[in-house]
Amino acid sequence: GAGVSQTPSNKVTEKGKYVELRCDPISGHTALYWYRQSLGQGPEFLIYFQGTGAADDSGLPNDRFFAVRPEGSVSTLKIQRTERGDSAVYLCASSLGAEETQYFGPGTRLLVL
């Protein structure tokens, strides 16, 4: 079946702009995760959804970052007033349940100029 998909695959924006990154999880997966991966690092946790609610947003670096999952499927990560330090690959993962194996999407490579 279809895996986790993310759009766009690449996003170039200017400092101060607003961006939205989209994640389509595997159908039927109730758990959804957002990670950020900088060059030479492992994935860094940002936020976790169980169904429609953000069960844990402790990884969001500051209030410029926000994520939603209004119908318990697709999720959008929103970044306001982007900064050059936000440049990274943003990975989404989903799992059947919170205790199950996570499957990653291909990521969105964000570059803030």
Added chain:
Amino acid sequence: GENVEQHPSTLSVQEGDSAVIKCTYSDSASNYFPWYKQELGKRPQLIIDIRSNVGEKKDQRIAVTLNKTAKHFSLHITETQPEDSAVYFCAAKTGGSYIPTFGRGTSLIVHP
């Protein structure tokens, strides 16, 4: 919280040799240890995982061993091939937690 250390950061081997990547973790309550392979520009893909109720798991040329007492686990790849070249990440997760903590990755280079 959990802290995962991964070594080495880079590993270069000749085709046909074995490769071993080691991770240590800090939280003795961790009970799930997945390994992911990430090729350049691609998504991390689960290649093998192990739970704390077993000490070793094998899948063809790949094996993972777990030493709960020492709090370390290792990935073993035998008969390496050039297509094994990638970055490998280990992770550890405690029971009841839904967030794995990842190591910093090991860049494996297999020379033909």
